[in-house]
Amino acid sequence: MQNDQQLTNEKSLEIIQQMINQAKANFTDSGLSWLLWGTMIFLASLSTYFFIDLGSETIFLGWNIFGGVTILLLLYDVVKPKRKKVKTYVDELMRMVHIGFFVCIFIIIFSINESVGPNNGFGFLLMIFAFLMLIKGGAIKSKALMVGAVVNWAGAIAIFINKEFKYDMLIMAAAVLVGYIIPGLILWAEHKGSNKISK
């Protein structure tokens, strides 16, 4: 872009529109974090179901591994070098939403261990997952994430109604499959597709 070109009023409006659209194109999500978290929660839920079914004593082994990996990933996120060319208002808002999300998750996990118990506690987890899906889905205009939010809220209600814990884990796995893994795959495919176009 040169600066010495005669600028007409139409051209001015065109530049404004074009640049605002260019900035808007940065509100994207590669889907990788949805796939990563979704797969971990999916495997932890299924492992608990099978451990209960097999009569194992270590039914929460999958969740303990998930907890350890989560702490390591969060620590890595704090210390990893960050170099972003642009910070949008949505980025700033999402950072705060993520902090609030993880604080809520840790309080729910604490409540599961202290008083609420696993029978209902996992329903609260699905509730908060759905909240994040709705916000992120709205911000990046992903219908898959918004559908995932509805499914996770439905899953939370199902967990509160259901009395047998091992089936809670199947509900959890199904909700996470629809709310995290499928939207993650769709976003990943879209991200790969848009990268190919821009190359």
Added chain:
Amino acid sequence: MEFKELDPILHSQLRLAVMSLLISVREAEFTFLKEKTNSTAGNLSVQINKLKDAGYIEVTKQFSNNYPQTICKVTKKGIESFEAYVTALQTYMNPGG
């Protein structure tokens, strides 16, 4: 119908493009502006300095992971001037409106 004068600082292709980008984001690095406006580093640097001298943008130079970074952010005065420019532009586009 009175035609408002177009701000000469903004009525320039590259400066207007930079301001339009910065209006849409919280802050942006020099390399982002260069990439999106498809301009040369030298020309962009000159135009950014003009916007800075007019008080329309803030420019911060810093180091991040041993890399020099130039961060640009629109100021309150910049937002007001941009809005006034768009309003003035509308009077030219819709003289009867």
